[in-house]
Amino acid sequence: MSTGAWLETHDPGERVFLSIGDLVLESGEVLPDVVIAYQSWGKINATQDNVILINHALTGFPDVPGWWPSMVGPGLPFDTDKYLVVCPNVIGGCQGSTGPSSLAPDGKRWGSRFPAINIRDMVAAEVAFTNAMGIKKYKLAVGPSLGGMRALEWAIQHPDRVGAICTIGSSAVATGDQIGTASIQIRAIKTDPHFNNGDYYEQEKGPEEGMGIARRIAHLTYRTEAEMDIRFGRQLQGDDTGRYAVESYLDHQAEKLWKRFDANTYIALTEAMNSHDVGRDRGGVAAALSTIKIPVIAVGIDTDRLFPVRLQAEIAELAPVAEPMVTITSPFGHDGFLVEVESVGEVIRQALKLSK
Structure with a gap:
């Protein structure tokens, strides 16, 4: 198998x-005939x-219930x-929306031809999706990590389309540490001998080892x-591989990710995260965040070493109507x-109460 992406021949x-x-x-490039895959739960009310x-x-x-358990459903934080x-x-994704593993207009997969995208492009697609759905305004836009980056762009660009946002373990700008770590991951994929410059979909084998690294x-x-130390320490796995338990983990x-994801998507979305900067062409981060006029809840996790709490504190301090940061x-x-x-569910309920 060359990719774990959902393909048009698969069960939807x-x-x-x-x-x-x-x-x-x-960038000025046009991505033609874009399709967005989505799921939804609950019903829109009379006042929409x-x-x-x-x-x-x-x-x-x-x-969402597949990756964020106990959050969506009757009586749950996202109460359906x-x-x-x-x-x-x-x-740029690989689970049904237009991305590198999708078919281009010529009938071949986009692969290496898929254009570079950024967070603002993603939000532009989400706005077009929202319009096509006939949704005038969201009560809340919420997201963790990459999702929080997009929620921030919604607040800055489209304050009339969203009542409040909640960012979780996210930031207003990508840091040098994040970019450094991510660039190594991208290099691991691109140097896999089966990567073939991103055109691996017709091969028997794709860049599994590179994406695994x-x-x-x-x-x-x-x-x-x-x-990692408490859970695994120096324990051996106890099989015939001689691996440490943490290696096996x-x-x-x-292996799990390879079966459900695509290497080109991993690169495309990671590069978009690396380019994230709400202050770009807006006078800097502080100036951009100062324009937010809707309620914001920035949530940090005290042990998060990828998005340390100072990054959420920055959002809470610089967005004028933000709530105090939640840790x-x-x-x-x-x-x-x-x-x-x-x-997290308690924070979501709080954010929904703040929504304008």
Whole structure:
């Protein structure tokens, strides 16, 4: 297998597909015939003011209950008895929306021809999706990590289309440390002998080893040193490989991602995150955040070494109507937003109350 992407020959499952037409990117390039895959839960009300937008993270996908357990459903933080909850797959993604593994107009997969995209392009696609859905305004836009970056852009660019935002383990600008770590992951994929400059879809084998290395590196940044030491220490796995237990764990994470993700998407979305800067062409981060006029809740995780809490504190301090930063205590680092669902859920309920 050359990719773990969802392809048009696969069972769509619960995905719904919506065409948004051509998308003009910030670069000036035009991405033609863009399709957005999404899932939704609940119903829109008569006044159409109960819609929530969930922006997924780097390796997330539209099936929110599949990656964010105990968050979507009747009586849960995203209460489907009260709200219509929508989660589109980001452009450049690999779970149904137009991305490198999609078919281009010539009938071949985009592969290396897929244009570079950034966070603002992703939001432009989400706005077009929103218009095509007939949604006038979201009650809340919420997202972790990459999703939080997009939520911030919604607040800056489209304050009339969203009542409040909640960013979780995210930032207003990519840091040197994040870019450095991410660039190594990208290089690992590109130097895999099966990468073929991104045109590997017709091959029997894709860049599995390279993406596996990238995932192993990334996963360590998602968790904490303490967890790795307490959970695994120097234990051997106890099989005939001679691996340490932590190696086996990382091997498993790499294998899982390979089966459901695409290497070109990993690169495209990672490069978009590296380019993230709300202050670009807006006079800097402080000036950009000062223009936000809707409620903001910035959530940090005390052990997050990828998005340290100072990055969320910056958002809370510089956005004029932001609430005080919320810090969640977790031993699980950046992935704490996936695990500490009770604490995160309480913040979501608070954000929904603040929505204008």
